[in-house]
Amino acid sequence: MSETPDILRVNQLRISFQLQRGALDVVRGVSFRVPLGKTVALVGESGSGKTVISQAIMGLLPKAGSISGGQILFDDPLKVDGGEPVDIARLPRDGREIRHLRGGRIGMIFQEPMSSLSPVHTIGNQIEEALRLHRPIKAGEGRSITEAMLEMVGFKNPHRAYRQYAFELSGGLRQRAMLAMALICHPALLIADEPTTALDVTIQAQVLNLMRSLQSDLGMSILLITHDLGVVANMADEVVVIYHGEIMEAGSANDIFRHPQHPYLKALLAALPHFDMKPGERLTALRDTSGDLAPVMTSRRQTLAEQTSTAQPSTPILAVNNLRKTYPGKRSGILGKRAERVVAVSDVSFEIKRGECLGLVGESGSGKTSIGKLIMRAIKADSGSVVFNNGSGPVDVLALHGPAGRRFRTAIQMIFQDPVSSLSPRMTVLNIIREPLEIHNQGSPSEQTARVADLMSAVGLDRRFLNRYPHSFSGGQRQRIGIARALALDPELIICDEPVSALDVSVQAQVLNLLKDLQRELGLTYLFISHNLAVVDYIAQRIAVLANGRIVEIAPRGVLFRSPAHSYTQALLKAVPFPDLDHPLDFTSVALRGASNPKNWAPQFQDEGDPASLTPIDLGQGHIVLARATIDRKELVA
Structure with a gap:
């Protein structure tokens, strides 16, 4: 010391x-x-x-x-x-x-900025309020001091930011606003x-x-x-x-x-996932909560046997081609002109093999969750196709309607990011997990109850907890309940949307190990959406990198992290903080002004206003990168 x-x-x-x-x-x-x-x-x-x-x-x-x-x-x-x-x-x-x-x-930054910031007051009002409560200032000085602090914490247009509301800001900007509020009085x-x-x-x-630089400038602890x-x-x-x-x-x-x-x-x-883990190496969970998969294996073995006999090994279970989704632009004022449409997903194509886990990584707003919702038909695609083939023949997911669409929903299920908001607080665990079975008329009430009890055992939860409500469980246990609900209909493909982003490292290890066990024993296929590269490296066999609604690089996990080709992928890897003093994060080299901004990419990855100028280029070993068609492949490999 x-x-x-x-x-x-x-x-x-x-x-x-x-x-x-x-x-x-x-x-x-x-x-x-x-x-x-x-x-x-x-x-x-x-x-x-x-x-x-x-x-x-x-x-x-x-x-x-x-x-x-x-x-x-x-x-x-x-x-x-x-x-x-x-x-x-x-x-x-x-x-x-x-x-x-x-x-x-003494200033404080709270964990969840959205619940800590008032939704009915502008960012500037809230920061200036903290200033007026603790410092004597002259009339008219408050706004200029507040805007100066907003500029200090990285707002490019502090005058505009002063008038914005919390819901208009991204997660990173909301956290910057919280930092400005905490520092406006220069706390010790x-x-x-x-x-x-x-x-x-x-x-x-x-x-x-930003915290490091402000600590140095203000001399605070x-x-x-x-x-x-x-x-x-x-x-x-x-x-x-x-x-x-x-x-x-x-x-x-x-x-x-x-x-x-x-x-x-x-x-x-x-318990931490890291990039140099050996093949087959498991995370060490602090507590053993392994599930009993035997009760749910009987029906699953029969399903797998039927599908394996008819499926072609080379046929992907899911093929997404040229998927596109746009949203209307924001209107300026009540009667103002609407801005150009926002492109959320642009010409996205990928395949997932049976039994594989494909990781989909990218920043918030890159389109990851939108792709998952498009596949689930939770939102409607503008164009493109999603073909599902579990061995019974190809199914055009986007063209399904009526009873056919209802039957198909049992084949693909979803694990949501927030286990708190995705579980009804008014329903017991029994009713939450049984609800999909009731909607699709699978089994009698007694059979459904037995199935729910088996699923609780499969995800490592005590069957005696069936009559409890979600609030009585920890975050990791609630996420296990969400996994059990996703397994209820015996799906072929599960879309995991940031399933461990809100969990502690120890609970994260439990959930990740459980997902790997379920995949291996039940023959499941995953689309695993995350912004945590180390987590995706641990659970996925192949990884697709998404930026601004487009897949810019896709490769097997070992190839991608060993030799990333795209500037965006390289920036993501440089920004990962390692729990290792010998590999410190180089803040000076990280693209702090926007890793997803194409202006910060190498010229061979910029479309210069013409998206059609970029094309997927095969670098070998299943490694594909989105670059200009005129670029020599050797330049990309180098």
Whole structure:
């Protein structure tokens, strides 16, 4: 540990929540420090107490929560000489002193910017409000100071951004707005609670680089709360590992990553997917939640036997050709002219072989989810074709209507990104998983109940939980319920739309291992949509890279990550934070001004306004890249 003076010292902190059955201790004797001008990472799984500790520091504990012991000493660098540190744990919950510190001397970035930003106030109004509450400013100064801060955090047009609402901004820009709000008063300490959890790797790199540069400019300290050890390795000076409200291990980043001692920390590191995993190597989940697939295998074996006897090995189970989808442009004002149509999916073509997992990667807004919805017929395509062939003959998915379309829906199912919003809070788990069986009239009520119980066992959940509601399950368990629902109709193809993006690394390992087991044992085929390249590398056999609605590169996983050809793919790989101190993220070389902007690509990948000038070029070994037809193949390989 360094001898730098501390801006924050947490000593033997205890936090409890008052429940009907009595007090529950959620933080038990936690002690750590945040040195002046340094970054300390608080690492742990969901439920470990990370966010509760941050709420206690900010004086924002829920009414049921209280500090039952310990100290939270904040030593403000701007305090009067000789003044003692403030013990936040002893301040009145809504007193004048804590209101002065909160938002003024201690800023906070919350995990979900969409729920933290007001939908009825502009971004500028919200940021300026924080400024007026904590700093005396003259009339008319607020807007100019706010716009200056918006420019500092990376808004290209701060004057326009001031007037925008949260729903008009992308995830990365909303997080920048949260950062501007937290920094507008130049706090001495910034608490960042999972600031990059749901962001793409390139946007994440932008936000992390921005935090580093602002920390240097403003001289502030950062308490970084996260479960992403890749972010920790690239940001933290010191690391504190917490589990169930207790500190398991603490030390410098060098000690934590090079010489981990506690079994929990070693397990967290082993649960991370990484690019140099050997074929067949599995992630090490912290808890064994393997499912019992035997009950659901009987009917599946019969289905597989029938299809295998008629299917041609070379025939793909799904063939997508020249798929296109556009949306109407936004109208300027009530009666204003509508902007040009937005192209979400443009001339997309790919195939998925039986039993294969094809990964589809790209930034938010690249068209990944739209492609999944087009295949599912959740939205209507403008043009193109989707041909499904499970051995019974080709089926034109986009041309299906009426009873034929209804019957086809059992062949393709979907696992959604957010297990909270995709499960009805008013239905029990039994009814959620049984609903597809009821809609398609498969089996009697007793047979449906038995099928649901078997599916619960298959995804590693106790059959006794069938009458519970989704709110009583953890995030990983809710995602398993979503997987069970997707398996209910015995589908051939499952579209996995960011199924682990919101999960902790340990729970992510469980879900990924489960999906691999299901694929192997049940002969399933996956289209796996994600922005996490390491996750896609672990689960997919081939990977397609999507940018601006077009597939710019597709190849087997080993070929793609070993020798990426397209500028966009290279930028994505450079932006991945590794949990390895020997492979730091090079912030200066990452395309921080827009990896998906064709102007930042090499000339051979730019269409110069004519999309038809780009064509798929075969580089061998199943490696295809979208480039100018006039370019020599040797230049692309090099």
